[in-house]
Amino acid sequence: MRYPSIQWFNPKYFTSTVLLQTAACGLLLGRAWQHLFWDAPYREFLWDEYWMKDFVSLILGLSWSEYVGNPLYDERIQLFSKGLGYFYLLAAGAAVGIKWFPRLARTILSAASGTLLILALIVWKEQGWQIGQLLEQSLQWATPLLLVANNKSTIPKQWVLLGARVIISCTFIGHGMYALGYYPIPGNFLEMTMRSLSIGEYPARQFLLLIGVLDVLAALGVLRPKRLKTAIFAYLIAWGLLTSLARVWGYFSLEFIENWLQMWLYELFIRFPHFMVPWFLWLEEKK
Known part of the structure; x- marks a missing residue:
């Protein structure tokens, strides 16, 4: 008796839309965890x-x-704060089920994007109104709105892709401004780099300087990706994934694994859009 083979990357199931849904769902689950168990x-x-x-x-x-x-x-x-946490759980469900109940899901996701923007503005204030901080959070509030636009047939596809390019570019420019030292390099940037790569402070600063240059170049390149398109998207996806994993990898402790899961796993989920939205855009560009 023959059984059907499992095609993990069958285009029928693994699409750019699924990537965008996963990015929004991960982001919203991460924020829900933060609001329910920690503090905003x-x-x-x-x-x-x-x-x-x-x-x-x-x-x-x-x-x-x-x-x-x-x-x-x-x-x-x-x-x-806890009420918002439960609302983000609902919004994560809306991201998953947007094809089944599109109008309701779009309303919930739009509201979630608005509250995430307010949170981004508060973090911006907390960080002394540094424009790099606001830019860096672009993907962390705009991804649900991008999913809404992608699901709405009346919005032209080129507008959706333009929006994706802009928020990706803003995020990587913001990250690059800190890595380049335009603003004082945050202590957690240095600490994560040193922990993840097992290097000292000076090599970590030089590494971040190089990454800052690449961030800005990739951020500008993604706006009009003609030459080196594959290299630009490979960098955006790979570096977005690595920076998302850095908090999980850099602070891993087998001895205190329960605390590690509670404290750092949601930080990974919040950053799903950092590599999944560039991946979504890459698949759309290939079409």
């Missing part, structure tokens, strides 16, 4: 006196010290 930086905004003092005084009728010192409001922030 909403207090960076909600406890900022410059931004919130007038709101607290006029709307809540409280002085700033009463607002900050009242544990009730901290509990509400935690409940808000």
Whole structure:
């Protein structure tokens, strides 16, 4: 009796759309994990006196010290964060089922993209309004919106691909600005490089400098990929994958594997778009 062979990469199942769905689903699952079990930086905004003092005084009728010192409001922030975590779980399901219930899924994913943009803006504020930080997060808020546009037949395909090029380029330019030292190289960049490659600080800085140059060149090349197209996409996919794995690999500990899974695995999921969206664009370019 003959059994049908399993074709893992059968084009019928393994398509650019599946890659985009997987990228969005991984991102949303990672954010759900962060919001449900860890913390998101909403207090960076909600406890900022410059931004919130007038709101607290006029709307809540409280002085700033009463607002900050009242544990009730901290509990509400935690409940808000957990509520968003459950919403991101729902949005991850919408990414998987967008072909079955397209209108509802597009609405949920659009809302999720909006909340992810707000989170990106708060992280941008937290990092001192460094434009590189905002650029680097482009794929981490725009991927669900890209999936929505790809699913909507009234949006021309060339617009979807242009959007993919722009957000990929922004992400890699932002990453390159830090690697090149335009901004002070973040300590976690250096630490992950040193841990992952088992090298010292000086070689790690030189390695990041080289990567920064390649990031910017690839980011510019992907906007109009004519020459060296294969090399550009190979770099974007490979380096996007390696930087996503770096947090998992660099901090791996067999002795504390449970803590390692809780602390770092979701960081990998959040960065699924860093290599899957370039892969999606590459498959579309090959068509």
